[in-house]
Amino acid sequence: MRHGLIQWDEADLSTESVRARQARLQQALVDEGLDGLLIYTNHVRSAAVTWATGFTPYWSDALWLQPTEGAPLFATALSKRVGNWIAATNPTSEIEHSPKPGGLIGARLTRLGAARLGVVELDRMPAGLMAEVVDTCKAELVDATELFAAVRAAPEAVEAQLAVKAAAIADEALASIPALRTCAGDVMQAVELSARLAGAEEVYVAVAPDLSRDTRFARVKGATPLAARFAIRVTLARHGVWIRRIATFARDHDDGTLAKIATWFDTACLDLAPVSGLANKLSETPLPAGLNLTAWFVEAPAVGRPLQIVGEDGQDLVRTYGMANLTLCLSSNDGPVLLGGPLLTKQTL
Amino acid sequence: MVMGVRTPEQARRHRLAEAMAEAGYKHLVLFGNAWQNDYLRYVADFGILEGEGLALVQSDGSVVLWLDDRLEAERAGVECPDLEVRATNDLIADVSAVIGRLGNARLGFAPHRIMPLGIAGSASPGHDDATALIDRLLMVKAPEELDAIRRAAHLADEGYEVFRNAARIGRKDYELVAETEAFFRANGVDDNFMLIGSGGPELRGMTPPTGRILREGDQVITELTPCVDGYFVQICRTLVLGDPSPAQQGAFDLFHRAMVAGIDAVRPGATAADIARAENDVFRADGLGDFVTSQYTRVRGHGLGLFPDTKPHILEDVETPIEAGMVLIVHPNTYHPDAGYMVLGDSLIVGDDGAEILTRTPRSLFANGGGTAS
Numbered sequence: 001m002r003h004g005l006i007q008w009d010e011a012d013l014s015t016e017s018v019r020a021r022q023a024r025l026q027q028a029l030v031d032e033g034l035d036g037l038l039i040y041t042n043h044v045r046s047a048a049v050t051w052a053t054g055f056t057p058y059w060s061d062a063l064w065l066q067p068t069e070g071a072p073l074f075a076t077a078l079s080k081r082v083g084n085w086i087a088a089t090n091p092t093s094e095i096e097h098s099p100k101p102g103g104l105i106g107a108r109l110t111r112l113g114a115a116r117l118g119v120v121e122l123d124r125m126p127a128g129l130m131a132e133v134v135d136t137c138k139a140e141l142v143d144a145t146e147l148f149a150a151v152r153a154a155p156e157a158v159e160a161q162l163a164v165k166a167a168a169i170a171d172e173a174l175a176s177i178p179a180l181r182t183c184a185g186d187v188m189q190a191v192e193l194s195a196r197l198a199g200a201e202e203v204y205v206a207v208a209p210d211l212s213r214d215t216r217f218a219r220v221k222g223a224t225p226l227a228a229r230f231a232i233r234v235t236l237a238r239h240g241v242w243i244r245r246i247a248t249f250a251r252d253h254d255d256g257t258l259a260k261i262a263t264w265f266d267t268a269c270l271d272l273a274p275v276s277g278l279a280n281k282l283s284e285t286p287l288p289a290g291l292n293l294t295a296w297f298v299e300a301p302a303v304g305r306p307l308q309i310v311g312e313d314g315q316d317l318v319r320t321y322g323m324a325n326l327t328l329c330l331s332s333n334d335g336p337v338l339l340g341g342p343l344l345t346k347q348t349l
Numbered sequence: 350m351v352m353g354v355r356t357p358e359q360a361r362r363h364r365l366a367e368a369m370a371e372a373g374y375k376h377l378v379l380f381g382n383a384w385q386n387d388y389l390r391y392v393a394d395f396g397i398l399e400g401e402g403l404a405l406v407q408s409d410g411s412v413v414l415w416l417d418d419r420l421e422a423e424r425a426g427v428e429c430p431d432l433e434v435r436a437t438n439d440l441i442a443d444v445s446a447v448i449g450r451l452g453n454a455r456l457g458f459a460p461h462r463i464m465p466l467g468i469a470g471s472a473s474p475g476h477d478d479a480t481a482l483i484d485r486l487l488m489v490k491a492p493e494e495l496d497a498i499r500r501a502a503h504l505a506d507e508g509y510e511v512f513r514n515a516a517r518i519g520r521k522d523y524e525l526v527a528e529t530e531a532f533f534r535a536n537g538v539d540d541n542f543m544l545i546g547s548g549g550p551e552l553r554g555m556t557p558p559t560g561r562i563l564r565e566g567d568q569v570i571t572e573l574t575p576c577v578d579g580y581f582v583q584i585c586r587t588l589v590l591g592d593p594s595p596a597q598q599g600a601f602d603l604f605h606r607a608m609v610a611g612i613d614a615v616r617p618g619a620t621a622a623d624i625a626r627a628e629n630d631v632f633r634a635d636g637l638g639d640f641v642t643s644q645y646t647r648v649r650g651h652g653l654g655l656f657p658d659t660k661p662h663i664l665e666d667v668e669t670p671i672e673a674g675m676v677l678i679v680h681p682n683t684y685h686p687d688a689g690y691m692v693l694g695d696s697l698i699v700g701d702d703g704a705e706i707l708t709r710t711p712r713s714l715f716a717n718g719g720g721t722a723s
Contacts, residue, residue, distance in 0.1 A: 085559070127462070
């Protein structure tokens with residue numbers, strides 16, 4: 001579930017910004033001859049509805065319907081007792097509660113006389129909820145994943161600024177790791193505490209405790225010993241915008257090498273953008289002496305998942321994203337170096 | 350591992366194989382994500398965080414787990430080295446293709462409500478909804494599962510102590526969550542279902558933290574549900590910042606009597622409705638029957654295990670028989686017109702002779718985050 005701070009903050013994301021997004025979706029629906037757009041959300045597949053409304057459910061699930069005209073309907077299985085909280089954090093949608101939210105959506109579509117309904121990630125829709133929809137409405141269902149993805153990908157300053165804030169929270173959390181660190185619990189506790197005290201909506205901390213043996217990240221037990229070189233991955237959200245920050249550490253003392261590599265990465269990210277052609281640009285980016293690029297991938301909130309791989313070795317990005325996250329795996333004589341952080345389209349900054 | 354002693358996962362797979370054989374299933378397809386992971390985790394002992402997964406279980410006990418997030422598949426490889434894990438960019442197409450090659454042998458899906466349409470919609474004759482079969486296994490635990498839950502219970506108590514010590518006038522609600530979560534992460538707690546509320550008579554329920562600053566006289570309520578090795582154990586307590594008012598004391602006394610009445614009703618052969626009725630009768634006797642309805646409260650308790658809110662729900666219209674081996678929390682949490690929303694609840698195992706209480710935190714209305722007021 002979501003445990004962290006969830007509040008509506010007009011300064012971070014205004015109702016005007018959200019309504020502008022909804023208007024862009026409505027125009028796309030009209031252009032495609034669709035009568036509405038249906039999106040599912042839970043806290044795992046939250047990104048599409050979060051982008052369209054600013055809202056993330058802490059638990060349970062919901063359906064969000066954007067008709068071509070008028071306000072959207074948010075139909076949720078969350079009980080009415082948390083209705084005030086939902087309304088406060090989802091101020092642009094009409095809120096309805098039911099153990100069968102699909103029935104509410106179907107009834108609304110019937111009332112609107114909808115004939116063609118676009119559904120985002122149709123094949124991933126929950127079967128039980130969709131049965132409630134089709135039992136109460138006769139509209140033709142059309143997969144609208146690409147329609148949504150195209151509208152959603154447009155760069156926005158508001159999203160970039162939230163990503164910058166999220167990255168700052170992650171950097172502060174990584175900086176809070178104590179100098180004396182012998183086991184994974186030492187770093188996981190410090191990072192978790194710092195990020196949540198700074199107002200992260202959610203944070204996942206994973207550790208690669210011994211890079212000389214394994215570069216994979218995991219949620220290891222707190223007592224797991226840290227080897228001479230280890231890495232931390234902080235995945236966190238601020239108002240629905242997710243980033244991953246990855247840093248490689250020397251357990252005992254860094255002679256400055258890892259710090260210089262981290263600085264190089266941050267500088268390199270300023271010259272890179274989540275656009276088609278990134279693969280070439282990355283291959284042309286000079287690496288610090290002694291390092292080789294062994295793997296890379298880019299994640300973006302393309303549709304429902306907050307971070308989803310959209311480009312990697314041998315597969316360039318197919319479109320421009322407003323924000324994305326880059327992960328690099330480098331090799332050196334001293335062992336692997338793992339790095340990660342957000343990539344932003346410059347026009348949004 | 351001591352020879353002859355099964356892990357909880359081994360016990361679960363053994364029970365599932367028996368249940369599949371009895372029901373005539375050759376294959377099961379189970380779906381899960383970080384919200385509802387219990388069906389998936391029953392067979393694939395992986396705590397999924399991002400993306401979604403599908404597991405195919407064969408009658409011979411073999412399991413393959415598909416994950417649509419490559420980073421999660423990597424993590425599963427580290428955390429569950431004995432599990433066959435496959436990363437996929439197209440979960441529905443890949444698993445559908447495998448199902449298509451299985452032929453017409455009986456195959457069940459679960460859970461039906463959230464099973465992806467692309468999987469459930471491709472069902473053919475011989476494929477059906479196996480949700481009830483898994484629900485039954487999730488409700489009544491194997492002895493190995495009960496031992497795991499007993500081992501986890503102390504972290505609910507210790508987590509609440511951290512929360513209680515963090516609750517001080519002037520702090521923001523999310524700072525209490527931060528300290529609790531940091532403690533959990535350092536102590537092997539994989540996940541935690543946690544809600545919080547603060548305020549006075551205007552307090553109507555619990556939500557995630559909203560940034561509210563705690564004030565003198567506030568009652569601070571929480572439902573903590575740490576997850577250890579997949580199993581959730583819950584505790585519900587209320588504290589007051591400052592000296593509890595007579596209204597808060599009176600309300601707490603009512604909630605305490607209701608919880609004890611509910612726990613006393615727990616025994617094999619009773620129903621979920623019997624437990625709810627025992628709790629609600631205490632409110633009705635005090636003229637507060639309106640406040641045990643769905644307008645003010647959701648449930649009077651629920652099952653615990655691989656999901657923090659599993660069946661049976663403790664409600665007066667749920668006639669599910671209570672059986673030895675179930676794990677429940679009894680919590681008469683609701684709105685009180687004089688004090689606001691209040692919570693009190695303890696987790697328990699249903700034994701042959703009644704309730705084995707798991708949580709040890711005193712059943713008190715705590716004051717100022719330290720000491721007790723009653």
